[in-house]
Amino acid sequence: MLDSKQETEFEILAAEIRLETFRELAELGFGHIGGAMSIADVLAVLYGGVMKIDPENPAWEDRDYFALSKGHAGPAVYAALALRGFFLKEQLKTLNKSGTMLPSHCSRIHTPGIDLTTGSLGQGISTAAGAALASRILGGDNYAYCIIGDGECDEGQIWEAALFAAHQKLDHFILFVDANKLQLDGPVAEICCMGDIGEKFRSFNWHVQTVDGHSVAAIYRAIEAAKAAVGQPSVVVLETIKGKGCALAEEAAAKGQGIHHMLFPDQETNRREIARMEQVVSDLKAKRGSR
């Protein structure tokens, strides 16, 4: 069970992930803000306590595996890794710059804490399933977690992997669908409507849950339920808002502007957004202190 103290800790981490992600992208001047913000809460739950990880020893053999199949949201994972101490926060300023350890999309050979290279859509689900398969054959208790996007479900390989994971009864495989309902060209429903994603996975014999993707408590409970589902892989469809928690992105989205990839050229606006996000973090920390 999740107590309110831990829930607040997750919320603080989510707010910090958003803040650091925004700082990374503002420093660079552009980036995938929308899809990074929408997964901040699930990342906070995973990196804030659910996943077995050791920042001092990223190759710890009992660790859990994580694949950000929607690899363009890498900056949010980098924020989580830095906040958990896999590397110094200073490194975040080097995002995407020549010589960086933090390339635009996640890379196993560049970044401590990244086990599975991702970026091209539809791929991380297979590599994570491979890690879950390895864990099962080895008789380990390692879980493999993976986040895909709802637009990413257009890729046929998603369903190859879905079929395989269910057939292999990979019950240490927990998949999240970041259902933020927008892809590069516009609304998922208008481009190639996925219909009910959860039902599709159910028909592939997956354990399926749909939760508020911005409620750390709901995400935490869903992971507990997923772990209790024996003999089948689990998918948690996260109902999310693209750009969530970044006022700039949310306002742009409200005006119908695409926020998959955004420019941040205006330093003053960036400073205001950072100040606002810092305030969110301090308010949450104050809530923790007042308990």
Added chain:
Amino acid sequence: MRSFEMEQKTTRDAFGAAVYDLAKEDPSIIALGADTTNNLGMGPMSQEIPKRVINVGIAEQNMMGIAAGLAASGYRVFAGSFAPFVAMRSLEQFRTFICYPHLNVKVAGGMGGLSASNEGVTHQCPEDFTIMRSIPGNVVVYPADTASCKVIVRELNKHDGPAYIRLGKLPFRKVFDENYHFELGKANLLEEGTDATIFCNGTTVSRSLQAFDVLREEGISVRVMEMPCIKPLDEEAVLNAAEETGAIVTVEEATILGALGGAVAEVLGENHPTIMKRVGLNDCFGESGELEELMDKYGISVESIVSAVKSVIARKR
């Protein structure tokens, strides 16, 4: 002209048997197929250690991802399907998720080159060398027969990183025995000669040796080198051959665009411009037919090799 007996087993059988032998000694060896486990000779291993032979179904792209995940978890993976499906359909998955992170995944392409024979163009893949050698860090090999295939698989396993190994469909002609020597990136000298050098691999080794015999009868002395590794290429062997024999012929059951012949031409062009000729598929598709007939028809016959050798020798004069 010497003759070569046809083998009983295929290089696919040899591949599966070699992986099984490795798996008996090393628990980190695992095999994957895309509805091709039996086809790639993994049947016996599958019966004895079923947990370590995974059939992912007819889904080559997913197979590459599963292979990457297993390798990232410490397994040494041998995966395979038919050459056009691993060298083309799931190429991006192999390139980005296996080669870029330099994972221990060796991918077998069965029915490579023209060897899919009667299956026709859809299942043939004379482009596999060209495609696979363009990927950074990848190793590309083509065993000539079952004995060399077993040695090559065993040696490849010692190499950390990805590799592509081309296999045939039906039995090849027997060229080597269990004393076959393989060193990554090294050519094997099969016949010594002074007028020209033939570089060959796979099914063209027997034909090149036959061409050697025909040419010797005519008083022409040809060096014959097996080049099992298209990548890394034995550049030293190429440059020595250029220096010492002054004319080069490459012979391969592959497109002449960017494969063994292309690789040799790159080395010569930059370091030691030398008269050369590429024997192989001349920028065209194959067709349905028996492998040996197709090789004859598409310009990879003993006569074509003989003629190519004579032409380069004539040009250097």
